[in-house]
Structures are given as C-alpha cells and as structure tokens.
Amino acid sequence: EPEVTQTPSHQVTQMGQEVILRCVPISNHLYFYWYRQILGQKVEFLVSFYNNEISEKSEIFDDQFSVERPDGSNFTLKIRSTKLEDSAMYFCASSLLAGGSTDTQYFGPGTRLTVL
Amino acid sequence: GENVEQHPSTLSVQEGDSAVIKCTYSDSASNYFPWYKQELGKRPQLIIDIRSNVGEKKDQRIAVTLNKTAKHFSLHITETQPEDSAVYFCAARSDNYGQNFVFGPGTRLSVLP
Numbered sequence: 437e438p439e440v441t442q443t444p445s446h447q448v449t450q451m452g453q454e455v456i457l458r459c460v461p462i463s464n465h466l467y468f469y470w471y472r473q474i475l476g477q478k479v480e481f482l483v484s485f486y487n488n489e490i491s492e493k494s495e496i497f498d499d500q501f502s503v504e505r506p507d508g509s510n511f512t513l514k515i516r517s518t519k520l521e522d523s524a525m526y527f528c529a530s531s532l533l534a535g536g537s538t539d540t541q542y543f544g545p546g547t548r549l550t551v552l
Numbered sequence: 553g554e555n556v557e558q559h560p561s562t563l564s565v566q567e568g569d570s571a572v573i574k575c576t577y578s579d580s581a582s583n584y585f586p587w588y589k590q591e592l593g594k595r596p597q598l599i600i601d602i603r604s605n606v607g608e609k610k611d612q613r614i615a616v617t618l619n620k621t622a623k624h625f626s627l628h629i630t631e632t633q634p635e636d637s638a639v640y641f642c643a644a645r646s647d648n649y650g651q652n653f654v655f656g657p658g659t660r661l662s663v664l665p
C-alpha cells in the first residue's frame with residue numbers, strides 16, 4: 437500500500453538557521469498538507485497546497501514558512517529562520533481530492549525538528 | 553473558527569472491556585469526522601471516519617456515531633486489546649474552512665492486561 441514518506445526523520449538545527457523538510461506524497465494524490473505537533477499536544481494544521489499554490493494556511497504559517505513542489509514528486513516545507521518554539525514534529529499529509537469520499541488524508545511518519 | 557473538544561484526556565480500561573471517546577465540534581457546517589490512532593513516536597493512522605450524511609459506521613471492533621443536532625461524535629472500541637493502547641485524535645472538517653482538519657486534543661487510551 438502506498439504511503440507518504442518524509443525526510444529527514446530527525447533534524448537538529450541552530451536558532452536562526454533555515455531548514456527544509458521534505459515529503460513525498462502518495463503519487464496520485466492532488467492535495468498536500470503540512471501539520472505540526474508540539475510534544476504532547478494535538479496536531480495543528482499549517483497549510484494546504486493544491487495545483488501548485490497554497491489553498492489555505494493557518495495563523496501559525498507566517499512569513500517564516502513557505503512551501504514548494506519543486507518537482508513532480510516532492511513537497512517541501514521551508515522555515516526561513518528557525519525559532520526555539522518551532523521545535524515540533526512536522527507531519528506531511530496528502531489526499532486524493534478534496535471533498536466527497538476521496539478527501540481522506542494520509543499522514544507521513546513525521547520529521548522531528550529540534551531547534552537549539 | 554472550528555473548535556473540537558475531546559474527552560476524556562486519559563482512559564484506562566481492562567482488556568476485553570469497551571472504551572468510548574467523545575468529541576464535540578462547534579461549526580455546524582462540519583461534514584467529515586475522521587479518527588486517528590497515534591502510537592508513540594509514529595504517524596497518525598486513520599482508523600475510521602464518518603460523514604455527516606450517516607449516523608453510525610462500524611468496522612469490526614470499532615464504531616463511530618455522529619449526532620449532528622448535538623454536534624458530537626464518539627468512537628467506540630469493543631473487546632479492547634493491549635495493542636489498542638495509543639493516543640486517539642478526533643478531527644473535523646468544515647466546508648467553511650477548506651480542507652484542513654481541526655484536531656481534538658487527544659485521548660491516551662491504556663488497555664490493561
């Protein structure tokens with residue numbers, strides 16, 4: 437069964453540095469998402485992406501964040517200048533379509549980001 | 553925006569007993585309600601979902617019920633097993649807010665052998 441994959445599994449960075457988290461969504465899916473989960477807390481929506489542009493974004497997704505689909509398979513989340521509070525598990529998800537019976541979102545294994 | 557609450561935050565049951573987790577949502581336009589199971593250090597895995605046009609859905613030992621009038625939905629696990637121990641998250645999606653899910657805070661279920 438196809439799965440969403442993410443790399444790296446763990447990223448350690450210094451405060452102020454840029455990081456890029458990578459995701460490979462399920463191949464025939466059209467909608468892509470990033471969520472984050474601070475340790476011990478609930479999963480929070482960051483951004484959704486469709487047809488090479490952002491569909492929705494939350495208040496968390498400020499100017500320090502950006503997303504990109506650089507090629508036909510990868511979907512990336514960039515944090516321009518990391519802060520201590522960016523430390524969290526970042527999950528990528530994808531869905532076939534949006535709405536109806538095909539909007540089930542499948543999550544990747546996550547990237548644990550630690551900002552020192 | 554949508555707000556999802558979940559109770560209880562922790563739940564311990566004896567193996568073989570049933571477990572029930574309840575969620576409430578605020579946006580009456582919400583129409584899709586998935587439940588995810590997250591084992592320690594792993595990805596959230598969809599275990600069951602329900603749409604607003606049905607009131608109940610069952611898949612073997614797992615069932616979900618939806619009360620649109622009261623804006624709450626519940627996860628029922630029967631004949632619990634130790635491998636059911638995990639954190640369970642409910643979520644809601646509303647057409648008013650696009651495709652993103654709003655998750656509940658989670659319930660840590662412990663099934664005691």
